[in-house]
Amino acid sequence: MNEVAGPLLRVIGRWRGQSGWLVLGAVVSLAALGSAIGLMLVAGAALTVRRGGAAVPHPIALLALAAGGSLLAAPLLLRALGSGRVVLRYLDRLTSHAATFRALAALRVWFFRGLAANSAGGLGFRHAGDVLARLVGDVEALDGLYVRILLPLIGALVLAPVLAVALGLFSIPLAAIVTALFVLAAFVLPLRAARGTAAAGQSQAEAAAALRIAILDTLSGLPEVRAFGAEGRMLASVQAREAQLLAAQRAQARRVATFGAGALLLGQVAVLAVLTMATRHPSAAIVAAFLVVAAFEAVGGLARAGALAGQASAAARRVLEAAEAPAVVADPPHPAPMPATHTLTFEAVRFRWQPDLPYVFEQLDLSIAPGTRIALLGPSGIGKSSLAALALRLAAPESGRILLGGTDIATLPAAGLHARIAWLSQTTHLFADTIRNNLRLCCPDADDAMLWQALEAARIADAVRALPEGLDTWLGEGGAGFSGGQGRRLALARTLLSPAPILILDEPCAGLDAATERDFLTTLNEVAAGRTVILIAHRLTGVERLDRIWRLSGGVAVAAAA
């Protein structure tokens, strides 16, 4: 049971800051529930009391009409409860939504901060955007936790004793039976439904992921699919994965339907119990019937929610794991002061991404003096990007040291390190925002003149100028609306705007045609004057003005011609 409830409870624990709103939502929700129950109660009571005459007013009727003060007040009370119920239900919707909005927003921000603190080098760095996207879906999936599980549970906790006392006033056996059934419907059945759903939620998530990959593979591989005449095969594979997903969902739907029917039956059995007692406790039975109908209706959704709790719980677990994971490379507890100079030195660095993968660097020795311009060449896949990751401490070497201005970067604060080194990576992201805001990411107070200068340097200014809204043009998700090459150039302009003294440009010319590439590299010689430039590439064009060229090969850096 804990495997399902645990993660959900921990997510709820995250909502402490919103507890005021959550409690208010619960109180209003209880009041609305109370008015609904009261309405049914009085509706029944009004009949009975009138019918039975004032001779033997029974306890529940008295209870129900106590507020009205007089038996004659029943119609008035009815009207009051009726309109009160409508108003309270309205307030209930408003407050529970306001509370959920707050809770969800808090969860998002907490999640963002958590990932930002631990995963600069892991998630998001190596094509893991889709993993993150799935996690975002998980966060969104927790929106029903408060309204669908928490509030009804609180209502049930209050209702159970109310039922027991109200019915117990005139018939202990009936109270016992109905309360037992209510506890079954509100607590036992949902718990029973939740048991084992963790595995079901997991298998459904896996089936969905498999289908998503099959679809994405087919569509991004359309040229291959057409060239190899694989249309039928690919369609069949998508259909097969879909059938698996549907089977998992069908099993889930059956579970939900079964427990839903169970909850309905429990409520109906309670009504049947009341009816069976009807001739023995006539007046009470009439009131009880209305009361029972309303009470079971209030908790009717819990069994279904329980059957789906596994999915929510699996989502909660992934969210918690991601946000609370330890940092890949933790900040030192007492960071050293930032060095005054910024010579970047690699000393006997040995590195691989995972213990079961081959080494990227076996013995890397490299020293880059401030203000020098160097190129790092090497075949694709050799780990040229790993060098940037190491310098930014997104990954840690197995052995050896990396020094900035003579200080081991392991002792420096990450934020300070990031401020010194600007990196244009292969996965640099363009945000769904204006061009201006995208450019200002690295230096928020750059003026338009500086922005245009950077755009000129990146050879994209003309394209931006041609846009009707210029710098205020909105870039779609992932920089859509611009071609890949243009997007890279915008990212490059952003990197050039950074005040960092060290620039690492990872294949900055990918996506540029040959003429633009030479043009760009020529400009680079001017704009980055005075800064250290590390150009990572698989070949040179010949126009670069460089102080040194290193060739990476066999896990070591070899000096090439200057």
Next chain:
Amino acid sequence: MAVHVVAVCGSAFHSMNAPSPPVSPSPATSSAEPGRSAALARAWLRAETRRAGRTTRWPILTGLVAVAAGALQAVLAGAVLARALAALAAALHPPPPIRFPLAGAPAAPAIPALGITAYGQAAAGLPPPPPPHTALWVLLGGFLLAMLVRAAANYASERFAFAAGATARRHLRSDAMARLLAAGPAVLAGQHSGALAAIVMDRIELLDGYFARYLPARTLALVGPALILLVALALDPFAALVLALAGALVPFGMALAGIGAKRATERQFAALSRLQVRFLDRMRGLSTIILAGRAEAEAAALQTAAGDLRRRTMRVLRVAFLSASILDLAAAAALVVLAIHYAQVLAPAGAPAKGVAPAAALGVLLLVAEFFAPLRSLASVYQDGIHARSAAAELIALPPAPPEPVARTVRNVAAQGISVAFEHVNLTRDAARGAVLSDLSFRIPAGETLVLVGPSGSGKSTVIETLLGFHRPQSGRVTLNGADLSDVVPAALSRLTAWVGQRPKLFAGTIAENIRFARPEASEQEVTAAARAAHVSDFAEALPAGLGTRIGEGGFGLSGGQAQRIAIARAFLRNAPLLLLDEPTAHLDPASEALVLDSLRRLAVGRTVILASHSAAAYEFSGRRLHLAAGRVAA
């Protein structure tokens, strides 16, 4: 249809079981011609609704059985409770004290067999009442039976609803995939494959709610209350009148409260999903944000955006929820009016004019909840309807299946030795950018090599892609062994060709599976041989599981050169007579390039080869050279 106006925002949130909300309405795309695209979406949904009619019939029918069983339960429970009432009255006033007459009470002829009228007859002072001829246990048994039927019908209705949703999704997904597959690589020119995949995966999942929940609920919200109304009419016409009025109040009141609110609500849904898009976007770019030192600023901005949106959303919801309250108001009003009415009718001293059997009165009161239940169900799935329209708009935007080539006479092309000829071919892909190929003519005899050289944009790739069937020339002829390309069915064409492009696609799976993609029926030995010939084995042996290493999504990341060698292994395995090489070394470093070229030279032996290249690779192949410039043969 009036029920459409039941625009209740039951909840602005997605239920936990519902698929995730649409996460892409970008501000740019949704604003274009909103009226027309909305009308198209509605028309499309209507057509799909008709098509799904057979599958959605079952959840509706079983749902109706459940409603009927619920009504029967209310009537029976009323009868039992009425007995209790009678017992109570008898205990208090031994002789029947009730004076209101009941001749012709509408309930009397309605359900006499159940003995519901027994009390009324007694009350009316008719001849001594026969003892109730329906024993209590019969009533209770009937209740039990109805309860079982109702639970079973509910269960069946949910199962049928799932089946309806599943059938619709299966059809829509296969249809969308088939359209995209038929349209081929051309669709990728305008749209990112990720966005297309999101449509095929998420939007179609989202439509499940429409077919499984919304459609049945919409019909049931009309038919269910009507059925209850008939039962109420049989019990007490006054009650039927009250319920009918209350029911009519629902769409009417909602129209009043909801006309403005509905549009605002939909806008707010869009704003909500924009916030989700923003969150998603910032998460995708998380490392960029961190490295720029902007994590804290972005977190704060995210919080502010969420707060702003919440305040604006709540303003809208304050109005939108009013329409939900109309439903509550109608239900409460009906209950209160009827309870007060019956309290007076049943009062010892009151209401001489008309009488209603207590059984009927109690039954009616219990029916009130049943009457509004289908309306509530519809309100709770209302957003499934909204989401369906946005999903529909995106599905419509997928390319229509292009017409099959008019196979005048499907030609068989000899499988050995292919000669290729372009005869005055003109091809324009994008009218704004002019012709890609203009009046291009050349000829390659079987078994020879043609090297296409020229700057990028000169049409080299287009020549190859035309031979692959990605594009269709506007005029001129492309022939294989003299047979017009447009007469060759795609499947036959693909059997004749092997292709190595600039950036091969690796599918999620093992290296061996990726090679086998070229020819699924190939034997283990053939795959291994192809891997060796293309130098795949060289690097695969260093990997944890050799050729069984998983690559692609979620697998081991290969370099560009390694991916290219897998593409060449595919071509080896394909063993087709026509080999098309499109800049196969464009993105490789010199060392990888040498390896790849070595494999390619061996692959080329004995085949007709067309190689497009602007690099040194061109000089590694002997053969005729064709210089292209702006889509024509350069002098």
